[in-house]
Amino acid sequence: MKIKTKVKDRITVIGFLLVPVILLLMFSYYPLMKLFQLSFTDWNGLSKDFHYVGFKNFKDVLGQKELFEVFANNAAYIITAIIQQFVGLFLAILLNSNLQKKNMFRSVIFMPYIINGVAVAFMFNYMYDYTNSPVNVIIRALGFESHQIHFLTASYFSNFALSFISFWKYVGFTMVIFIAALQSIPGEIYEAARVDGADFKQTVRYITFPNIKGMVEISLLLSINGALQAYFEPFMITKGGPNGRTDTFITKSLALAFDYKKYGKAAVMGIILLVMILLIVAVQRLLLRGNKKE
Amino acid sequence: MKKIIARLLVLTMILTALTGCGSKGNNQTSTDNKNANSGTNTENTGSTDTAATPTEEALSGKIVVATNMTNLVDTTLADLAKEFMDAHPGTTVEFEAIKDYENVISTRVAGGEAPDLFQVIDGMSQDTYADYFKPIDDLDINFDNFLFSKNTTGNDGKIYAISDSVNYTGVVYNKAAFRQAGITDVPKTMDEFWDVCAKLKAAGITPMGTAFKDVWPIYPWVSWDMVQVTLNGNTQGKNVYVNQDEIFDKTMLESMNTIRKMYQMNYLEKDIISANWDQFKLDISQGKTAMFYAETWFPAQVVEGGAKSEDVGMFPFPGAKAVFSVPGKSWGISKDCKDTAVAEAFLKFMLEGGKYALACNTLPSDKTVQNTDPYAAELLSYGVSVSECEIPDAAFTNIKNEIELDEQSFLMSYVLESDDTKAQAMVDEWNKKWAEARPNFVK
Numbered sequence: 248m249k250i251k252t253k254v255k256d257r258i259t260v261i262g263f264l265l266v267p268v269i270l271l272l273m274f275s276y277y278p279l280m281k282l283f284q285l286s287f288t289d290w291n292g293l294s295k296d297f298h299y300v301g302f303k304n305f306k307d308v309l310g311q312k313e314l315f316e317v318f319a320n321n322a323a324y325i326i327t328a329i330i331q332q333f334v335g336l337f338l339a340i341l342l343n344s345n346l347q348k349k350n351m352f353r354s355v356i357f358m359p360y361i362i363n364g365v366a367v368a369f370m371f372n373y374m375y376d377y378t379n380s381p382v383n384v385i386i387r388a389l390g391f392e393s394h395q396i397h398f399l400t401a402s403y404f405s406n407f408a409l410s411f412i413s414f415w416k417y418v419g420f421t422m423v424i425f426i427a428a429l430q431s432i433p434g435e436i437y438e439a440a441r442v443d444g445a446d447f448k449q450t451v452r453y454i455t456f457p458n459i460k461g462m463v464e465i466s467l468l469l470s471i472n473g474a475l476q477a478y479f480e481p482f483m484i485t486k487g488g489p490n491g492r493t494d495t496f497i498t499k500s501l502a503l504a505f506d507y508k509k510y511g512k513a514a515v516m517g518i519i520l521l522v523m524i525l526l527i528v529a530v531q532r533l534l535l536r537g538n539k540k541e
Numbered sequence: 542m543k544k545i546i547a548r549l550l551v552l553t554m555i556l557t558a559l560t561g562c563g564s565k566g567n568n569q570t571s572t573d574n575k576n577a578n579s580g581t582n583t584e585n586t587g588s589t590d591t592a593a594t595p596t597e598e599a600l601s602g603k604i605v606v607a608t609n610m611t612n613l614v615d616t617t618l619a620d621l622a623k624e625f626m627d628a629h630p631g632t633t634v635e636f637e638a639i640k641d642y643e644n645v646i647s648t649r650v651a652g653g654e655a656p657d658l659f660q661v662i663d664g665m666s667q668d669t670y671a672d673y674f675k676p677i678d679d680l681d682i683n684f685d686n687f688l689f690s691k692n693t694t695g696n697d698g699k700i701y702a703i704s705d706s707v708n709y710t711g712v713v714y715n716k717a718a719f720r721q722a723g724i725t726d727v728p729k730t731m732d733e734f735w736d737v738c739a740k741l742k743a744a745g746i747t748p749m750g751t752a753f754k755d756v757w758p759i760y761p762w763v764s765w766d767m768v769q770v771t772l773n774g775n776t777q778g779k780n781v782y783v784n785q786d787e788i789f790d791k792t793m794l795e796s797m798n799t800i801r802k803m804y805q806m807n808y809l810e811k812d813i814i815s816a817n818w819d820q821f822k823l824d825i826s827q828g829k830t831a832m833f834y835a836e837t838w839f840p841a842q843v844v845e846g847g848a849k850s851e852d853v854g855m856f857p858f859p860g861a862k863a864v865f866s867v868p869g870k871s872w873g874i875s876k877d878c879k880d881t882a883v884a885e886a887f888l889k890f891m892l893e894g895g896k897y898a899l900a901c902n903t904l905p906s907d908k909t910v911q912n913t914d915p916y917a918a919e920l921l922s923y924g925v926s927v928s929e930c931e932i933p934d935a936a937f938t939n940i941k942n943e944i945e946l947d948e949q950s951f952l953m954s955y956v957l958e959s960d961d962t963k964a965q966a967m968v969d970e971w972n973k974k975w976a977e978a979r980p981n982f983v984k
Contacts, residue, residue: 378810379820399754486754489954506947
């Protein structure tokens with residue numbers, strides 16, 4: 248009898264696992280293997296067959312330093328992602344207090360996250376238009392014609408203009424993660440701290456932060472990951488221009504694959520990004536775990 | 542126990558994997574059979590044709606025609622398919638609308654699931670037509686009646702696809718804006734053009750629109766074939782560059798410098814880096830922007846944007862040696878098409894009399910069809926001859942992809958660069974890359 252229930256349990260477990268595992272294998276690991284395979288070929292995206300070219304694609308990519316210079320543009324997204332953590336945390340603390348109408352504020356701030364990305368890009372397309380931007384219309388109406396804002400310029404600032412879009416879109420999500428973390432801290436601990444005479448700074452330092460550290464780690468990981476993979480803002484709004492000023496690593500690899508038909512090289516760039524993200528995760532884990540031992 | 546479960550699991554996995562294979566195998570054989578059948582069918586029809594019997598053998602079968610006109614698939618295109626099916630009972634023609642045509646088709650072609658009739662897409666060239674299409678030399682139409690009928694010829698000398706429509710390049714302008722600036726005649730020379738720009742600017746109108754931020758709308762200024770035909774009347778087009786070491790030569794720079802000069806004189810949009818396509822279309826419709834260098838497909842969009850039809854016109858690029866005619870989409874029959882006879886009949890049906898082009902509101906490539914487009918009529922009324930380019934050598938695109946040249950983005954950078962020496966250095970760099978890569982592709 249005992250064995251039978253055990254078998255039953257196992258069958259249930261396996262039955263439930265089978266579907267997600269197959270889906271995972273089919274849609275995550277199989278494409279990943281394909282990515283590795285493609286990186287050694289000269290596939291042009293159309294023909295049914297391709298040739299293996301060894302490490303040629305790797306050599307080509309590593310030898311083309313302008314492909315790596317675009318990480319400077321990605322840096323703008325990373326900086327924004329870090330600011331996003333602070334703002335998200337700030338909003339979370341604010342909206343976790345006894346603020347009136349806090350549920351309304353929460354939904355308003357979270358709203359951009361559920362808007363379709365293309366719609367967001369379309370909206371910002373108008374927002375960043377020099378003559379028709381609502382911001383500039385207001386500035387003009389107030390009589391400060393000469394102070395109108397050039398949102399998109401040929402300077403590095405354009406990257407921040409673009410990364411602000413993802414900031415606007417995702418800050419609500421970051422906030423929700425932090426609110427969840429904050430709510431999981433039992434109120435008694437704060438009460439006990441207050442009895443012991445801890446001030447606000449000390450409560451944040453010794454209670455809030457250690458308790459939400461896991462969430463900070465996840466949120467930071469998600470954001471930096473997103474920042475490295477940023478593409479849809481430049482892809483939809485600036486097409487990487489002007490002068491490659493807003494190209495990111497992904498828009499570069501998309502161009503390689505779909506414009507120049509170099510799927511092998513694009514696959515190599517995908518692998519490089521994968522390795523970089525793995526490294527960042529490792530470093531981040533090490534740093535945050537190190538803190539724990541203190 | 543564990544072992545049994547593990548074995549069961551493995552068995553189910555193998556089974557699931559095999560089910561896939563099994564059905565695939567079955568499909569394969571059935572398609573093979575069909576192929577064999579349709580093969581004999583086509584042979585039969587071929588022989589009856591040559592025997593010149595008036596009664597054609599009844600067609601039967603189903604084809605899928607992949608179009609990029611998503612907005613027309615349920616209206617004019619459905620009517621077109623119905624007309625064909627009514628004339629040939631037993632056939633089924635289905636239009637499939639595909640958004641993002643290039644990418645979807647390339648994925649499907651690579652996966653061996655190409656639609657029966659589809660358009661030539663980027664990346665297919667005379668080197669490779671035979672890999673994707675069936676030759677249509679035997680198609681029962683008069684190829685001489687069609688523009689560009691030889692353009693999609695493979696290296697083997699066979700014709701693989703045929704263009705459905707034609708566009709002519711020229712400057713689209715808002716006549717109301719011209720009137721407002723007191724301009725009565727369209728510019729015929731570059732000097733007159735600069736005068737017109739100055740007058741428009743003085744009237745507070747943006748002389749030339751670019752929709753610069755969206756990059757692609759500036760293509761006429763930097764398309765090799767367009768520039769060669771317009772400025773030099775040279776019908777060799779891109780092939781000129783296959784045989785020379787400079788990709789941006791004097792001719793190209795003449796065109797590129799024109800738009801650069803317009804930028805420096807503030808004749809383009811106020812803040813070109815944020816000038817986008819949707820806003821630009823509104824502006825030219827409302828007469829806030831006066832001109833746009835494009836093709837005959839554009840005026841209809843200006844009218845759609847709210848301009849009066851009689852207020853929109855086109856003239857040849859000032860000083861043009863010839864008006865460049867651009868081939869529309871070229872259609873071919875998939876190599877894997879099973880009902881070739883139906884596909885051939887439908888291809889003939891949709892091309893002759895420009896039926897497909899007219900259904901899509903474009904100018905037919907069939908020369909026997911009367912031109913009813915008022916904008917094209919105006920463009921061609923200025924007495925500049927029309928010219929098409931010879932078949933471009935596949936080497937051109939191959940070299941361009943090899944050196945990863947995106948000419949439109951490059952033009953953007955070139956226009957924005959205020960320093961002439963630096964701008965020239967940018968040109969030199971591409972010329973150097975071109976010269977280095979060219980010998981690998983040209984014998």
